[in-house]
Amino acid sequence: MRVLGIETSCDETGVAIYDSEQRLLGHILYSQAELHAEFGGVVPELASRDHIRKLLPLIKEVMTQSQTQTVDAIAYTAGPGLIGALMVGAAVAKSLAMTWNIPALGVHHMEGHLLAPMLEESPPEFPFVALLVSGGHTQLIEVAGIGRYRLLGESLDDAAGEAFDKAAKMLGIGYPGGPRIEEYAKRGRAERFIFPRPMVNRPGLDFSFSGLKTFTRNTIADCDEAGILDDQARADIALAFETAVAETLTIKCRRALEQTGHQTLVIAGGVSANQHLRCALQQMIDKHSDRKLYYPRKEFCTDNGAMIAYTGCQRLMAGQREGFEIICQPRWSMESLPPL
Numbered sequence: 001m002r003v004l005g006i007e008t009s010c011d012e013t014g015v016a017i018y019d020s021e022q023r024l025l026g027h028i029l030y031s032q033a034e035l036h037a038e039f040g041g042v043v044p045e046l047a048s049r050d051h052i053r054k055l056l057p058l059i060k061e062v063m064t065q066s067q068t069q070t071v072d073a074i075a076y077t078a079g080p081g082l083i084g085a086l087m088v089g090a091a092v093a094k095s096l097a098m099t100w101n102i103p104a105l106g107v108h109h110m111e112g113h114l115l116a117p118m119l120e121e122s123p124p125e126f127p128f129v130a131l132l133v134s135g136g137h138t139q140l141i142e143v144a145g146i147g148r149y150r151l152l153g154e155s156l157d158d159a160a161g162e163a164f165d166k167a168a169k170m171l172g173i174g175y176p177g178g179p180r181i182e183e184y185a186k187r188g189r190a191e192r193f194i195f196p197r198p199m200v201n202r203p204g205l206d207f208s209f210s211g212l213k214t215f216t217r218n219t220i221a222d223c224d225e226a227g228i229l230d231d232q233a234r235a236d237i238a239l240a241f242e243t244a245v246a247e248t249l250t251i252k253c254r255r256a257l258e259q260t261g262h263q264t265l266v267i268a269g270g271v272s273a274n275q276h277l278r279c280a281l282q283q284m285i286d287k288h289s290d291r292k293l294y295y296p297r298k299e300f301c302t303d304n305g306a307m308i309a310y311t312g313c314q315r316l317m318a319g320q321r322e323g324f325e326i327i328c329q330p331r332w333s334m335e336s337l338p339p340l
C-alpha cells in the first residue's frame with residue numbers, strides 16, 4: 001500500500017510518500033519559522049494561510065520526487081493542533097481522496113511522533129516506554145503496541161518544548177527556542193549557574209516546568225540588574241536550563257523503566273532532537289546492559305509528513321477507514337485511539 005502523508009498541525013507543512021513494501025520513498029518539509037519569527041511565536045491565522053499556499057505544490061513535488069503517479073490512500077494529521085491549520089490538511093486530504101476515489105484517514109499527531117523511530121533502519125520492538133517531548137506535550141507512555149497506550153505521567157503545566165521556547169524568548173535569543181538554546185548552551189560554562197530539577201523528589205511520573213521558568217526569569221533579571229547579561233551569561237544560563245530539563249526528564253524516564261519493568265526507551269517529538277538530552281538518557285541506559293534507547297533521526301524529531309504517512313499506512317493496512325466528512329480534533333487523547 002502506498003500512502004501520501006500530510007502534516008499541517010502547526011507551523012510546518014510536511015508531505016511524504018510511504019510504501020508498505022518499499023518504505024519511505026520521499027518527503028518534503030516546509031518550515032514557516034521565518035514567517036512567525038518576528039512575532040516570537042506561531043500566529044495561528046498566518047499558519048493556516050501559509051499551509052493553503054504551500055500544501056498542493058508540495059504534494060505535487062513529493063509525488064514527482066518519488067516517481068509516484070498514484071497512491072492507494074491518504075493520511076493527514078487530524079489533531080491535536082491548531083484548528084485552522086488542521087482544517088487545511090484535512091480539507092485537502094478529503095478533496096483529493098474524493099477525486100482519486102481512495103480512502104483518507106485522520107492520524108493522531110502524537111502517535112505520529114511516537115512511531116517516527118519506526119522509520120529508522122533498526123526500529124524498536126514493543127513493548128516500550130516512550131517519552132514524548134514536543135512543543136505542546138510532555139508525556140511518558142507505556143506502549144504495548146500500536147494503539148495500545150497507557151499514560152504514565154505528563155506535564156502539569158508547560159510542555160518541555162514550550163519551556164525551551166519561553167526561556168529563549170526571555171533570553172532574547174530568538175525563535176524557535178529549542179535549537180537556539182541548544183546552540184547557546186554549547187558555549188556555556190557548566191559551573192556558573194545551577195538550576196532546580198523540578199519535581200524529582202516527589203514520587204510519580206508527572207512533570208512541571210513552571211518553577212524552572214520562574215527561576216530562569218529571576219536569574220536573567222538578576223544578571224540584567226547587575227549589568228552582566230552579556231552573550232557569555234546568556235550561554236551559561238542556556239546551559240544551566242538545558243541541563244536541568246535533560247536531568248529531570250532522565251530521572252523520570254529511569255523511574256518509568258523501573259516501574260514498568262520494560263528495557264526499551266523511545267524518545268520522540270521536537271525536544272528529542274536535543275543532543276544534551278540524548279546524551280543524558282544514553283548514559284542512564286548504558287548503566288544496564290539489557291536496556292536500549294531509540295530515537296528518530298533529527299529531521300523526524302520535529303513535525304514532518306513521514307511520520308504521518310507511516311502511522312496512517314499501519315492503520316489503513318489494518319482496515320481502518322473514515323467517511324468523507326472533514327474531521328479535526330484540536331484536543332484528542334492518545335489513549336482513546338483504537339488498538340490494531
Ligand code: KG4
Pocket residue numbers: 010113133134135136137160161162164165176177178179182269270271272273274275301302303
Ligand atoms: O514536535 P514539534 O516539532 O512540534 C510539536 O508537536 O509541538 O516540537 C517543537 C518543539 C518546540 O518547542 C522546539 O523549541 C522544540 O520542539 N525543539 C527543541 C529542539 N528542536 C526543537 N528543543 C530542544 N532542543 C532542540 N534541539
Ligand code: ZN
Pocket residue numbers: 109113134135269270302303
Ligand atoms: Zn509535533
